[in-house]
Amino acid sequence: MTSTVRKSLRRLAWFMAGLLCAVLCAIALPSVWQPATATQDIGYAAMLEANPQPRSVISSRNPEFEAMAASHLEPNFYQ
Amino acid sequence: MISRFRQHLRWLSTLMASLLCTIWFVCGPVTTLPAAAAGNGVNVILMIGDGMGWEMARAAALAKGAPLYKRGKGRGLSFQNLAGYSLATTYGTTVQGADGRFSTGNSALDNSNPATAASPLRPGFSFKPLPFNPGTASDGGATGSGLGNLVGYEPKRGGPNPWTPISPALSAAGGYDKEYIKYSVPDSANTATTLYTGVKSYNNAMAVDLYEKDLKTILQTAKDLGKSAGLVTSVPITHATPGAATSTVNRRSKYDNDFPALDNILQEALRQDEDGDTFLPEVLLGGGHPLDFENRTNAGPIYNYVYIKKSTYDELSTKPTSNRYGYTFLERGPNAARKLATTAKTIDPEKGGKLFGLYGARGQNGNLPTASANGDYSSTGLDNFSLQTTAVPNNQVPTPDQTRPLAPGETVAQFIAKERNENPRLVDLTQAALDVLGKDKDGFWLMVEGGDIDWACHDNSLDNLIGTMNEFDAAVQATISWIDTHGGWRKNVLVVSADHDHYLTLNDNLPDLLKAKGPEALTFQENKPAGAGHFWGSDPSIKYGWGSHSNRPVPVYYQGGAFRLADYVGKGYKAYGADVPGIPGLVDQSHIYQAMRAALTAPARP
Numbered sequence: 001m002t003s004t005v006r007k008s009l010r011r012l013a014w015f016m017a018g019l020l021c022a023v024l025c026a027i028a029l030p031s032v033w034q035p036a037t038a039t040q041d042i043g044y045a046a047m048l049e050a051n052p053q054p055r056s057v058i059s060s061r062n063p064e065f066e067a068m069a070a071s072h073l074e075p076n077f078y079q
Numbered sequence: 080m081i082s083r084f085r086q087h088l089r090w091l092s093t094l095m096a097s098l099l100c101t102i103w104f105v106c107g108p109v110t111t112l113p114a115a116a117a118g119n120g121v122n123v124i125l126m127i128g129d130g131m132g133w134e135m136a137r138a139a140a141l142a143k144g145a146p147l148y149k150r151g152k153g154r155g156l157s158f159q160n161l162a163g164y165s166l167a168t169t170y171g172t173t174v175q176g177a178d179g180r181f182s183t184g185n186s187a188l189d190n191s192n193p194a195t196a197a198s199p200l201r202p203g204f205s206f207k208p209l210p211f212n213p214g215t216a217s218d219g220g221a222t223g224s225g226l227g228n229l230v231g232y233e234p235k236r237g238g239p240n241p242w243t244p245i246s247p248a249l250s251a252a253g254g255y256d257k258e259y260i261k262y263s264v265p266d267s268a269n270t271a272t273t274l275y276t277g278v279k280s281y282n283n284a285m286a287v288d289l290y291e292k293d294l295k296t297i298l299q300t301a302k303d304l305g306k307s308a309g310l311v312t313s314v315p316i317t318h319a320t321p322g323a324a325t326s327t328v329n330r331r332s333k334y335d336n337d338f339p340a341l342d343n344i345l346q347e348a349l350r351q352d353e354d355g356d357t358f359l360p361e362v363l364l365g366g367g368h369p370l371d372f373e374n375r376t377n378a379g380p381i382y383n384y385v386y387i388k389k390s391t392y393d394e395l396s397t398k399p400t401s402n403r404y405g406y407t408f409l410e411r412g413p414n415a416a417r418k419l420a421t422t423a424k425t426i427d428p429e430k431g432g433k434l435f436g437l438y439g440a441r442g443q444n445g446n447l448p449t450a451s452a453n454g455d456y457s458s459t460g461l462d463n464f465s466l467q468t469t470a471v472p473n474n475q476v477p478t479p480d481q482t483r484p485l486a487p488g489e490t491v492a493q494f495i496a497k498e499r500n501e502n503p504r505l506v507d508l509t510q511a512a513l514d515v516l517g518k519d520k521d522g523f524w525l526m527v528e529g530g531d532i533d534w535a536c537h538d539n540s541l542d543n544l545i546g547t548m549n550e551f552d553a554a555v556q557a558t559i560s561w562i563d564t565h566g567g568w569r570k571n572v573l574v575v576s577a578d579h580d581h582y583l584t585l586n587d588n589l590p591d592l593l594k595a596k597g598p599e600a601l602t603f604q605e606n607k608p609a610g611a612g613h614f615w616g617s618d619p620s621i622k623y624g625w626g627s628h629s630n631r632p633v634p635v636y637y638q639g640g641a642f643r644l645a646d647y648v649g650k651g652y653k654a655y656g657a658d659v660p661g662i663p664g665l666v667d668q669s670h671i672y673q674a675m676r677a678a679l680t681a682p683a684r685p
Binding site: 068069071072073074075076077078079 | 319
């Protein structure tokens with residue numbers, strides 16, 4: 001009787017150990033699967049040096065036009 | 080022997096069960112995630128009439144012959160047939176500058192370094208949601224301490240809805256302030272950021288928050304779910320409304336830069352942002368072509384690279400199917416609409432296909448050819464900003480642009496015919512986008528912008544407003560027809576709204592005047608509100624009175640799927656950790672984002 005119980009306990013212990021391994025792997029592995037983040041040298045400092053500030057927008061006697069031009073006709077910041 | 084084997088068999092079965100559990104736990108995420116990512120198969124289509132407030136929709140409906148209505152959703156346009164209707168607030172943030180003046184264009188950083196998120200925080204800044212701070216000027220203007228960083232909207236000053244008061248002439252009698260909606264007006268970058276991320280930010284912000292930190296856009300959420308995504312616009316593809324879905328930059332004028340630089344709209348859309356996050360829309364169709372785009376002389380061609388850098392354009396145009404971006408590239412040229420439709424049929428997002436189409440009429444600021452109200456394209460090739468801008472300094476008598484950048488020997492009629500042939504209409508772009516994205520079984524998110532509606536309103540041009548509204552409505556109708564044959568309203572969500580309003584008032588005599596004189600005469604010949612049947616701004620005696628946006632709530636028309644905007648009416652929202660109270664009868668644009676996101680991520684229906 002005792003032997004049967006021990007056997008069952010042993011099996012249960014094996015099963016629990018396997019289950020624990022599975023849980024640990026499930027938690028740990030996804031972080032390994034994350035795609036690598038691409039990195040790129042953009043030459044940012046050089047770019048900023050060449051284009052320190054955006055160009056001024058088209059001037060006009062109409063202040064509303066200036067407000068509109070600032071949003072719709074502003075030159076490319078990097079021009 | 081058999082008994083020993085049985086004993087081992089039992090051990091073996093236990094071991095196998097453990098192993099199976101291990102495999103299931105470990106590999107479960109790999110095998111089940113794609114299935115979950117495939118999601119609900121729902122398509123969400125957001126169509127933005129840039130600047131298309133309630134009065135702009137009414138102008139187009141009346142021009143189509145609809146009876147005069149003075150409240151509510153109205154009728155006459157295809158999107159006014161959608162089942163759902165609401166009104167949304169559009170305001171953004173306002174931050175005190177070093178001079179003590181609040182400005183809607185300030186982020187919380189001191190702007191000492193033009194790179195995104197590279198400047199230090201303004202000394203002493205901490206976000207304060209309330210009290211609402213509308214200021215005293217179109218870009219802010221408040222001074223003093225104890226003021227909040229949200230512009231907000233106060234129905235007691237601006238009116239509970241866009242038709243109350245229906246005219247600034249009736250404002251004072253109702254206890255309203257006719258100047259109020261001119262204060263701290265939002266721009267298209269700020270409002271697009273809220274629509275795509277649910278976060279309130281400053282004018283100029285392209286999917287970055289008040290601290291210039293990157294935000295995750297709804298386009299990225301859709302792509303995370305295995306869906307495809309697309310952007311379509313009638314104005315430059317690197318302009319604010321499309322650009323805020325596919326870039327995270329601190330200024331809307333950072334259109335493009337030479338490869339491999341980032342911190343600009345186009346390179347981030349086509350590649351990645353500076354943190355390595357990708358957007359990569361499967362469809363990118365719009366204006367901004369460099370050919371004569373801002374040529375105001377009578378001779379072309381001149382290439383001017385503003386919305387796209389020359390190096391980017393050269394890479395795409397010389398290698399239309401083998402460029403470094405991996406996009407199939409189309410541009411303006413003979414039989415453009417047919418070529419686009421044919422190409423769209425061959426692009427399959429399930430196989431990694433991506434389409435980039437770059438168009439724009441000559442002499443028209445990079446926009447698609449302007450249809451004008453009667454559809455004769457008589458405004459095509461003319462500067463989109465020459466009516467209001469010449470009328471204001473010239474005592475309300477405009478001298479609009481009449482000069483097209485004609486090629487040698489080209490007549491005006493030939494010019495217009497060529498521009499129509501070499502550029503698709505917004506409806507063609509929309510149809511092509513639906514043809515491509517509709518192939519993705521997981522569904523898609525698509526934004527279609529009638530961007531030139533806003534440009535017509537800035538110019539106070541009723542003729543161009545009605546024309547651009549008609550083009551936008553045709554695109555909406557094509558989308559509704561597509562939905563009818565592609566899963567219906569159970570599978571598709573359609574939201575039609577504006578990013579912000581303009582200050583237009585229609586007089587009751589407009590329908591009669593439209594019939595008697597036509598929109599072209601009311602725009603270019605009648606310079607007084609009484610004869611024109613409409614006026615822009617807060618003074619009923621001045622026709623060309625306001626060339627900027629307004630802070631008035633905008634209409635939202637919607638139908639389909641699990642888009643439950645009605646649940647948000649009157650509800651507040653969270654801004655930078657603080658509770659912001661709702662406004663009775665209204666939703667906020669951040670709620671449109673939340674409802675779109677819920678529709679995209681909702682469990683699949685059985």
